[in-house]
Amino acid sequence: MRRRLFPLALVAALTLLLCFLTFPIAAIFVEVGPGSLVDALGEQSSLDALLLSLETSLLALALIVLVGTPAAWLLATRRFRGRDVLLTLVELPLVLPPAVAGIGLLAAFGPQGVFGGALDEAGVELVFETAGVVVALTFVASPFYVRQAVAAFESVDPSLLAASRTLGAGEARTFARVAVPTAFPSLVAGGALAWGRALGEFGATLVFAGSLQGITQTAPLAIFAEFATDFTGAIALSAVLVALSAAILFGVKLVARTGAPSVDV
């Protein structure tokens, strides 16, 4: 009897967790019929918002992967004083309230911000521009990828890396041909989380970039703007966003399982 209790408790905990996490999401789909889903996508403002969300989140993801992967490799493979501080700094946007992130971005890159003058001279405008949305998404979503990438590189079997060096490959070659392919499934999973977070970003975008249809109004902003007057429209757009995010997370799991490239020095 005693022995059965623990597995039962585990199942109960998982059931409770799943119910709590899925009920609000399921409720969105209960509220919205297939008809209103199609209607919502027929609205120009909803369509603009979804397309803008896809465009900006993909650009942010590209920036994050391009810069985040080598940065994570450095953090994972070197031991130096202050490494923990750097890791904490990289993770900080995770715990910032998004509105605070937006205020920080304004204080740094706004017209009166620390770097505002330099950006202005270079002819770069971010506030009220699509580029500003990309900056906000990149800031908020980066830690999701970088954390995962550091952990992924740390768990690459050191003997693989040593073998690569013994065979005469330099660090760049070892990184590109051994470390990245080996860590690939984890890197993809981190990229998916960062992408999902970017798709759902709200507060930092609103505070830093503003909200205007076709320019800065992403899907989450459009949902909130519609919420007060057109609850059906808001919930239909929510359903589309949820479905899209779920498809990304699930699709990535499939890719990571089957599509990992082989190691080839």
Place this chain on the structure above:
Amino acid sequence: MRYSFAGSDELAAQIRQGTRPGVYAAANAKLPDELFAQKLVERPVAFATNELVLATPKDSAIRTLADLEPEDADLVVGERDVPIGSYTRDVLDRLPEAQRERILANVRSEELDVAGIVGKLTQGAADAGFVYATDVAGSGGRLRAIALPRSLQPVVIYKAAVVSGAKNPGDARQFVDGLRSGRGQDALREAGFGPAK
């Protein structure tokens, strides 16, 4: 005494969902009047008025509505469904169509609340925005208010009401009376609100 601050529409939604605070004080007349019609609150009374102004950063060159028309003017307004955005459209709708179109073409962001508009202005991201007079009074001198012509000014009345089924209706009534009494009105005047007529 405990306060719960939120958007007037959210607080009204909470009362409709069954919460029973003593007093409901709103930033417009529409919501308390609706709740009164649904018998959820007692008869609402006006306790303050506000005005819409054109706000600019304090060193801005903008002086009149006409300064919003050139193409390089950056304007922020409230989203049309939030009260400040709906009042702003009332103002703009009273302008000649050509002028309204030129001004609307300069809107760079439709913010979801007044704080968003004020923030964009104090950070110098935008040149002007429509807000309440009290928002400029509360900006610590960082914003300047340009009064709107009388003919454009919308009526902004704030109403409060005792909630039906309040736990201490006597205290609630006293609070509403206090808002309209000398000391209550003095405090409201100091914050930039106008008298309830």
